[in-house]
Amino acid sequence: xxxxxxxxxxxxxxxxxxxxxxxxxxxxxxxxxxxxxxxxxxxxxxxxxxxxxxxxxxxxxxxxxxxxxxxxxxxxxxxxxxxxxxxxxxxxxxxxxxxxxxxxxxxxxx
Numbered sequence: 001x002x003x004x005x006x007x008x009x010x011x012x013x014x015x016x017x018x019x020x021x022x023x024x025x026x027x028x029x030x031x032x033x034x035x036x037x038x039x040x041x042x043x044x045x046x047x048x049x050x051x052x053x054x055x056x057x058x059x060x061x062x063x064x065x066x067x068x069x070x071x072x073x074x075x076x077x078x079x080x081x082x083x084x085x086x087x088x089x090x091x092x093x094x095x096x097x098x099x100x101x102x103x104x105x106x107x108x109x110x
Contacts, residue, residue, distance in 0.1 A: 004039050004077045006032040009103050016084040017069065024062040028069055028084070031058050035079055052097050055082065055104065068092060070100035080104070 008014045017025065034042050043058075051057045051070060058069040069084040070092075082100035087093075 003037075004035050004079060006035055006079045006081065008081045013081050013083060013103070017081065020067055020084060020086070021062055021064045024060050024064070024067040024086075027060040027062065028058060028067070031060070031069075032079075032081075039077075040073060040079070051092055052101070055097060055100050057092060068096070070096065072100075072104050 008017065017028065020028070031043075031047055034047075043056075046059055048056055048058055054072045055070055056072065058071065060067050060069075064086065066087040067084065068087050070082045072080050072082060074080045082103045083096055085096055
């Protein structure tokens with residue numbers, strides 16, 4: 001079985017991830033390792049859920065609230081982290097999904 005890799009789509013996605021509180025970053029990193037070790041089939045609710053088309057979200061909680069990391073599977077068994085943010089409303093905001101979609105479609109690879 002070939003292994004999955006987890007990559008950030010661009011520098012903005014890395015910065016968003018690094019801006020999270022340490023406890024949330026650690027939980028997301030554990031989820032990334034789970035994907036690398038066992039593949040996408042290891043991701044079930046409440047860890048991950050579909051959001052919009054090819055975009056899914058990782059869900060973690062921490063002392064400072066709830067964080068989401070939007071991602072999509074890419075060719076070559078690569079999981080692309082598109083957008084990471086601290087969630088402030090019950091639903092994932094449309095604007096956050098739109099940013100992830102633009103990045104996935106190649107409009108924001110800066």
